[in-house]
Amino acid sequence: MGPRTVAKLLEFEQNAVPAVNRLRQLRSEARGGSPAGSDEEIRLAVDAVCAAVEGLQGLMTERQIAATCADLRIWQAAGCEGVPHFDSTRDAVPAPEDGEAAAFVGPVTLPNSDRHDVHIEAFSVIREDPDSTPLLQATYPHPKAVFQSTRLLSASRGLREGNCVVFFPENIPAATRCTDQNFAWFFFNRHTEIYAHTLAITERLCGPGSPFAGEDELVSADVGAEDTYQARCVWGYMHDYFHHTGPRPLDQHLAIKTTWRPGLLEELKVDMKSAIACFEEKVPYGEIVFEYILLERLLRYPAQPEPLRNFDAGTGFALGTWLASQGLFTRDDQGRSVLGTKGRIVESVRELVRLIEEIEATEDDAAYRSGAVDFLFGTLLRRPEAKPDRYGGPLAPLNLWGSEVHV
The missing domain is CATH 3.30.540 (Fructose-1,6-Bisphosphatase; Chain A, domain 1)
Incomplete structure (x- = not known):
């Protein structure tokens, strides 16, 4: 400057x-x-x-x-x-x-x-x-x-x-x-402080070390501020890249994909595609970014205030419900939340992406919107009980998120 x-x-x-x-x-x-x-x-x-x-x-x-x-x-x-x-x-x-x-x-x-x-x-x-x-x-x-x-x-x-x-x-x-x-400005230097909060939530819910089966420590813990910024930028690039893939690229369907329910599935889809790439391909900082995506979306987002009105919290509850249905997000005998292996999670969310893109392949906008709503509330989330709530919580047991959520 x-x-x-x-x-x-x-x-x-x-x-x-x-x-x-x-x-x-x-x-x-x-x-x-x-x-x-x-x-x-x-x-x-x-x-x-x-x-x-x-x-x-x-x-x-x-x-x-x-x-x-x-x-x-x-x-x-x-x-x-x-x-x-x-x-x-x-x-x-x-x-x-x-x-x-x-x-x-x-x-x-x-x-x-x-x-x-x-x-x-x-x-x-x-x-x-x-x-x-x-x-x-x-x-x-x-x-x-x-x-x-x-x-x-x-x-x-x-x-x-x-x-x-x-x-x-x-x-x-x-x-x-x-x-x-x-334009789309992303304030990625804020992630250092934000992710410290995510790690604290993860430890309270899952205990010390890694919540992923078969791993002792998180690779995303104890990362310096500059590497955190660089890794968060990579996540941003991958996230935006995958917004422009699939049957309904975001730039061609912005109006409908920025509505709440199709938009929620869109956000979940592109982050899961990013996580798959980070696990399977040679993405810079890929191992760190994989953990960012899973832990931020699954554990921190649902802990936002008033989660039933919060878009990102909805994606976290939706992901948690999906993983729980596959036996990959559970509670152990000590009451701690546990995740499956990263490999099994990748295979599971690959199927979730396939189902979402199958809905996107519907050419008629009204039919696409209807299919998205039916999938969201038939498979992942409860319907809202009253306004202004956007949904009624996860279909998975709420205690998977412990006392971190207030719905």
């Missing part, structure tokens, strides 16, 4: 982030009836956010700055009520090149962070592709790749407090439906 970029990133952290946090605080106080959150104070807070954004030339493009300020002003004129629509901002966010910094200011839904309210957020990143990119591209050529491996640099409260590692155009509230994924 050049000195101008460094200066702009510092300006972003010192001006944009505090202005956004202040706006969030005032809106929260207004909802609580505090006089500190008056309409005039909120209006002035939006002015401060706009002023901060207008000073970010060199970090944001002129188009992004203009779109962000215009969308903020429209929302301000409407009294800052409800969830704002930021269509223009969404369409102006760039896909940074390797080594390039970028920033975003605007409303965004944050998976695994804020669970209910949508706030104006601010965050900056620098893109840093993994060292293995040439090898991955040669082995798994992906000309449609639009995702960016990034390091999160500074961020407002919403992003800092949760476990969100993704930023897609469909996460930006808009009046029009997102049909093209022009």
Whole structure:
């Protein structure tokens, strides 16, 4: 990064982030009836956010700055009520090149962070592709790749407090439906802290060492921060690569595959295809990534708050139900959760992938959606008992996840 970029990133952290946090605080106080959150104070807070954004030339493009300020002003004129629509901002966010910094200011839904309210957020990143990119591209050529491996640099409260590692155009509230994924920022440096939490959950549920049958220790434990970043980037590449394979590639069916139930099967499918490749092929950091995929999705995701409303938790419960039905996710005599051998898990999830892609081969969209729903609720998850729950929990025994889940 050049000195101008460094200066702009510092300006972003010192001006944009505090202005956004202040706006969030005032809106929260207004909802609580505090006089500190008056309409005039909120209006002035939006002015401060706009002023901060207008000073970010060199970090944001002129188009992004203009779109962000215009969308903020429209929302301000409407009294800052409800969830704002930021269509223009969404369409102006760039896909940074390797080594390039970028920033975003605007409303965004944050998976695994804020669970209910949508706030104006601010965050900056620098893109840093993994060292293995040439090898991955040669082995798994992906000309449609639009995702960016990034390091999160500074961020407002919403992003800092949760476990969100993704930023897609469909996460930006808009009046029009997102049909093209022009960018996808992944904050992979956050994985070091997140995976430490996953390892702690794994030990509490399964005891020390490896939960996989026939292995004493996890290869993904005690990995340094830089190797963790590199390995997490590999997972991201493989995940995105497999999104673009199969009967219904994501880029050609984005609208239907970003709906909740077909989307859940899509996420489960591409991660299982990634795990299979990491186990059977010469993928950089493959042994580590295999454990990342299985333990994150199976054990940490279901431990998210309000899991019956959480998309990723649903994938974890679905995977756990499938493995339990094959005798590969069980409880031992000491009440610990146990996994089968990695080889048997791979063979099991290969069949799961086959079944999901068999549903995807249905050409009619309505029939595909119906088949996905029937498979999801007939094989993997219980139907929701009441709104706003998305599902009713796993079909497998809930005690497999111990006290880590609250449903």
